[in-house]
Amino acid sequence: EAGVTQFPSHSVIEKGQTVTLRCDPISGHDNLYWYRRVMGKEIKFLLHFVKESKQDESGMPNNRFLAERTGGTYSTLKVQPAELEDSGVYFCASSQAGVYEQYFGPGTRLTVT
């Protein structure tokens, strides 16, 4: 069974540009999560999808971040326009319906210069 995959693995962009991160969850997992880890800090929750619906987006830092999960399969996280403080590692995780155990992808390292 394939795990959670994320693309790209690394992205370097300039301040003010736009970046879109993609996550493909484990097949059949209804729950999809985005987390972020900035330098020296703990991994922090951004949002939670159940199928295509946003269950909880309380962790989204501001309206420069837009997450979508059309069709309830893969998800994208767009940052527009990017700021320096957006640099970090963005993780995606997924879990089965009704299950709290989450499986993480390898992350996308975003560097904003």
Place this chain on the structure above:
Amino acid sequence: QKEVEQNSGPLSVPEGAIASLNCTYSDRGSQSFFWYRQYSGKSPELIMSIYSNGDKEDGRFTAQLNKASQYVSLLIRDSQPSDSATYLCAVYNPSGAGSYQLTFGKGTKLSVIP
């Protein structure tokens, strides 16, 4: 604010010894507790989950939970150099929103010395 605290380490143990990793959490409503192992540059890997007070064993790993003390630990028996990694404690606290968000500690770096 929900917090999960871990000693950042590094925690160094000799090969074959027991490594003990500790985690405390602030929110008494927390229900589920997880340990993730993360090698440098890799994804967090779920290694243990525990939901009830007491011990849960899986191979060389034992998770211990004490909800009264708001404390969860991970013991690694017969530590191997391949166990050298950062261990993340994560806590699930149910919210009215039905979210399954996890709150993470910063992690403890474990080094097993051959």
